[in-house]
Amino acid sequence: MNNMNVNEIVMKTNINRLLRSGLLLMLFVLPVACSDWNEPEPVDLGINSAKDQNPELWARYMQVLHTYKQSKHYIAYARFDNSTENPVNEGDYLRSLPDSLDIVTLGNPGQISDFDREDIPLLQEKSTRVLYLVDYAAQAATLADVAALGTWLDQVIAEAAELKLDGFAFTGIPLYIGTDAELKAHKEKSRLIVSKLSTAVGEDKLLVFEGNPAFVDDADLDKLNYIVLNTADLTNVTDLKLQVAGVLANSILPKGNLLLAARIGEQITDEASVKQDAVTLMTDRVASLGPLGGLGIYAIGKDYYSSKMNYEITRTAIQLMNPSK
Helix, strand or coil: CHHHHHHHHHHHHHHHHHHHHHHHHHHHHHHHHHHHHHCCCCCCCCCCCHHHHCHHHHHHHHHHHHHHHHCCCCEEEEEECCCCCCCCCHHHCHHHCCCCCCEEEECCCCCCCHHHHHHHHHHHHCCCEEEEEECHHHHHHHCCCHHHHHHHHHHHHHHHHHHCCCEEEEECCCCCCCCHHHHHHHHHHHHHHHHHHHHHHCCCCEEEEECCHHHCCHHHHHHCCEEECCCCCCCEHHHHHHHHHHHHCCCCCCHHHEEEEEECCCEEECCCCCEEEHHHHHHHHHHHCCCCCEEEEECCCCCCCCCCCHHHHHHHHHHHHCCCC
């Protein structure tokens, strides 16, 4: 028994020595190993776009998009707030918009980011027309006279040409009350805007007005491809019906050139006094109130990872308007 105890003691002592030696060895080795593990190494992920992965299939898809957008269908128009220098998620990129959008207007065309410059040609390859927003309604107070307005328009026309955009969308607010001189000056500015922009677009590009068509002189209405009506801020369907009826009373305006407007995230009260999603309700009324030309969607970006994405809302609206396409 005593010999066994002695042997056990000797064995345990030897084991402890080995353990201590092993631990000391690990202490010397681990820092070197960890240092090797933490050393950054370049990795070539080899990520290719869909176009690079299968050029033939991409070309066929582009042709399908082109054929669809050249066909008779309800137009899907969107205003996108571009120029995010530090994107939060994919929703900040033009490239993430639905391919079936017909027209995208840049909400901040004077602040084009490098990302925007990369994405604009991609949208155009998909037969999506990209427009420069001439937001006269927001700038009117700083453009006191016709000369200042003309200089500003020349500048934006040059910027749009440099970006190789597909035309312009412009805004303006009608003036109903004022002196004869004020009303005349307001009308002169409206006509100057349409004159310069319509000349710049020629026959192969688009000119779109956003707002109350009363801002545009009757003689200039035929120079516009589309009018996106100012319905995005309406809160009930009764006002919507009255506004559309009033616009349609002007026989100069073809129904097919008129687009209703809705803002993602807003609601409109329907005939049963029930609040409905604005985009969904407006999508339905494009046909029932006209049929009109299509739908304009505002606030389309930013929420790529939400449970009900703006992409999904927009794509659903397009499919509802054009179910057979």
